Amino acid sequence: MKFVIRALGCAALLFAFVAQAAEVAPDALVKSTVSEVLSVIKQNKDKRTLHDLAEKKVLPHFDFVAMTRLAVGKSWREASPEQQQKLENAFRGLLVSTYTTALTETATNDAKVDVKAAAVKADQNDVTVKTVATQSGRKPVAIDYRMSRTAGGWKVYDVVVENLSLVNNYRSSFNSEISRSGIDGLIKTLETKNKQLAEG
Numbered sequence: 001m002k003f004v005i006r007a008l009g010c011a012a013l014l015f016a017f018v019a020q021a022a023e024v025a026p027d028a029l030v031k032s033t034v035s036e037v038l039s040v041i042k043q044n045k046d047k048r049t050l051h052d053l054a055e056k057k058v059l060p061h062f063d064f065v066a067m068t069r070l071a072v073g074k075s076w077r078e079a080s081p082e083q084q085q086k087l088e089n090a091f092r093g094l095l096v097s098t099y100t101t102a103l104t105e106t107a108t109n110d111a112k113v114d115v116k117a118a119a120v121k122a123d124q125n126d127v128t129v130k131t132v133a134t135q136s137g138r139k140p141v142a143i144d145y146r147m148s149r150t151a152g153g154w155k156v157y158d159v160v161v162e163n164l165s166l167v168n169n170y171r172s173s174f175n176s177e178i179s180r181s182g183i184d185g186l187i188k189t190l191e192t193k194n195k196q197l198a199e200g
Contacts, residue, residue: 026129026147026154027118029061055096063148063155064092070157071170072178072186079183087183090190091170097197111135125149128160 068088069076079087116130129145144160159166177186 024153025118025120026127026145027115027120029154051096059092059096061154061156062095063150063157064088066148066155066157067091067167070167072174073171075175075178075183083183083187086187087190090187090194093194094190094197097194127154 065088068084068091071091072079072087076084076087112134114132114134116132118127118129120127126146126148129147131143131145132140133143134140142162145156146158146160147154147156157167174186177189181188
């Protein structure tokens with residue numbers, strides 16, 4: 001869980017909602033939104049404000065169907081459409097809560113992000129945007145965003161922090177839960193966790 005919070009804490013420094021009249025290149029999207037997210041963090045670290053930031057401005061740039069499918073792994077194909085929807089909703093809720101915690105615990109006023117240029121061809125539908133996040137008192141952290149082109153623009157389907165994949169990290173724990181109590185068991189576990197986080 002510490003890895004997830006650290007990963008999302010770094011990731012949350014980068015993405016915010018941007019109205020797009022036309023498709024924005026993935027690296028340009030990252031660059032254009034850094035200042036807005038950092039500005040919110042510097043002005044207010046109230047938990048409610050950061051929850052709204054995660055819900056409304058960060059997560060719209062994530063492809064939760066793809067992320068949930070990859071995190072659940074082979075068991076995704078065995079799930080009914082209703083179970084798939086419940087898994088996606090529960091996973092999204094977990095990430096919203098985790099983002100809020102991550103922003104509260106890890107974001108600092110001097111955070112900076114270096115976004116590397118990403119050459120994308122016209123017919124390319126998958127790209128990795130490489131970044132390095134720095135904060136005083138901490139070593140630089142390499143963060144890669146795996147993104148795919150969708151009808152709604154470029155969206156993140158995995159975050160890799162120091163060569164550790166967020167999706168793969170969740171897949172391990174999800175598969176263990178499915179082995180113990182099935183898909184419905186995983187759904188129940190996620191929903192219970194989300195309720196606990198909301199009440200906490």
